[in-house]
Amino acid sequence: MGRGPSIEGRKNAEDAKRGKIFTKLIREITVAARNGGDPATNARLRIGIEKALSANMTKDTIERAVKRGSGADGADNMEELRYEGYGPGGVALIIDAMTDNSVRTVADVRHALSKHGGNLGTTGSVAFQFSRVGELVFDTPSPEAEEKILEAALEAGADDVVNGAGQSTVLCAPESFEAVKAAMLAAGFEPISDAVVMRPENRVAVDPEVAETFEALLDWLDELDDVQEVYHNASLPQST
Incomplete structure (x- = not known):
């Protein structure tokens, strides 16, 4: 009989899915930050950050995305x-x-x-x-x-x-x-x-x-x- 996916296999699949979610969230934050890197005055950025935090993204990752989008950390294309x-x-x-x-x-x-x-x-x-x-x-x-x-x-x-x-x-x-x-x-x-x-x-x-x-x-x-x-x-x- 065949065996189901291993614990490691399931973890790798979950990590890959989590990675894709993070990729999409980082892109949203980066683009939103073009209109200003302060979430207090940028509603789209504020919503994007809230979603990222809900997905357990680290604040450091969020801050890097904001800096990239606002031009403070290299060009965003x-x-x-x-x-x-x-x-x-x-x-x-x-x-x-x-x-x-x-x-x-x-x-x-x-x-x-x-x-x-x-x-x-x-x-x-x-x-x-x-x-x-x-x-x-x-x-x-x-x-x-x-x-x-x-x-x-x-x-x-x-x-x-x-x-x-x-x-x-x-x-x-x-x-x-x-x-x-x-x-x-x-x-x-x-x-x-x-x-x-x-x-x-x-x-x-x-x-x-x-x-x-x-x-x-x-x-x-x-x-x-x-x-x-x-x-x-x-x-x-x-x-x-």
Whole structure:
């Protein structure tokens, strides 16, 4: 009989995944720091640092990324790119990347899409199907929990709350994101995820076969170091 992965093998896989997360976080901090290295006056940098600390990144690593981005520690040649396109079943995709080699990045993204029955589109081809919003997700296993989140969210200045699958998603304007998050935390509610995202106006149901291929595409894109975020309008099993 074959044996499962060794403890060492699992640890190496976990370390590799952690390394990829750190790579993406460092790039976000570096680029955000271009608009100023002080998180007190740079909201994007402040959010990036909070995410990095939550991922247990050391303060020294964060500080080096800030210095590099602000020009205090050598030149930073990263650029932000956004790709729009379609996945299998015509699912709309927005792929945000940070790279020092745009030729490599577009080739990698195009290859990932074509391998899974998708294709790149032109700028603006799918963006109109999404809105930029602040999004905070909370576990709400009961109607009572949903009601408490709704009351706190409205008090915090949120625009809407969407319930489903045992979770409540609080939506707000991007410029209100930090204030709404701070108010929710002060009220005793800890989000399981929070970010400013590109949220689809409507989601498209996909059949199981397409969903399997699409999830494989998402995994592929996630493995690309240059890809920071992927947004889509597919309604997948257990997605909200």
